[in-house]
Amino acid sequence: MFNYKLTIQYKGTNYSGWQIQENADTVQHRIKSACETILRYDVNLIGSGRTDAGVHALGQVANFKCENEIDIPSFQHSLNSILPFDISVSSVELVHENFHSRFDAKRRSYLYFISTKKSPFYKDYSYYYRSRTELNIGDLNLLSKEFIGKHDFTSFAKANSETENKVCTVFDIGWRNVKGIVLFKIEADRFLHGMVRAIVGTILTAAENSFDENYIINIFEKHNRSEAGRTVPSEGLFLYKVRY
Secondary structure, eight states, X not given: OEEEEEEEEEOGGGSSOSSOOTXXXXXXXXXXXXXXXXXXSOOOOEESSOOOTTOEEXXXXXXXXXXXXXXXXXXXXXXXXXXXXXXXXXXXEEEOTTOOTTXXXXXXXXXXXXXXXXXXXXXXTSEEOOOSSOOOHHHHHHHHGGGOEEEEOGGGSOTTOOOSOOEEEEEEEEEEXXXXXXXXXXXXXXXXXXXXXXXXXHXXXXXXXXXXXXXXXXXXXXXXXXXXXXXXXXXXXXXEXXXX
C-alpha cells in the first residue's frame, strides 16, 4: 500500500469545520471528493485533527492510502484545479505505510489574530477588538505562563465535549504585537474542542479586569467551563503547524 501525506491550507469562513458531517459543507469532504474524482475509487482521508466552523488552517495535515503509486506533481496539480480557491494542497508526500496523521502527531500549534484597528482586509482573518484600553503584551504574557505544563483543561473545553481525557500539555504560549495586530501563539500535544478560543477569551477577560495569575489558577481548579472567560470568535484562529 502507498501512503500519501497532504499538507493543506484553507480559509474556513465558508465551511462547517474540517470534519465530514451530514448536510454540511466541510473541508475534509471537499478534499476527499476531489481525490476520488481523480483516482476514481473511494478514499479514506484522515486528518490530524478537527477545526471548528470558521477556523482557518495554514498547516493542516491529512493522509490516505491507495494500492497504486501516484504521480505526485500531476496529482497535486489536479487536486488544486478541482478544489475551490479557499482550499489549497500545498504539498503531497509519499510517507511510510504506518504513518497516521492524527495518532503520530507530537505537537500542534495554533495562532490567533486580534486586530485593534478597523480594516476591511482583516475582517475574515482576525477578531476586531473594540476597546479604548490598549492591550498590554507584558500582562498578557504573564497571565499566559499559568497554562504552561500538564493540566486538566476541563474548564477550557466546550461543556458538551465527548472527550473523556481532558489532560493536555502546553509547551509554549505567548503574545506579541506586530504592526497593530496582536498575535497569540500556543503549542501543545493536543487540544480539546473550543480550547484555544476559550484560553484567549479568558486571558483577555483577566487583562480587562486587572486580574492576576490567581484568577487563572482558580479556573483550573474549578473544572467548570462556566468559570472561565468568553469564547472569542472563530475567524481569528488558524491551525498553524502539526509536528511529527
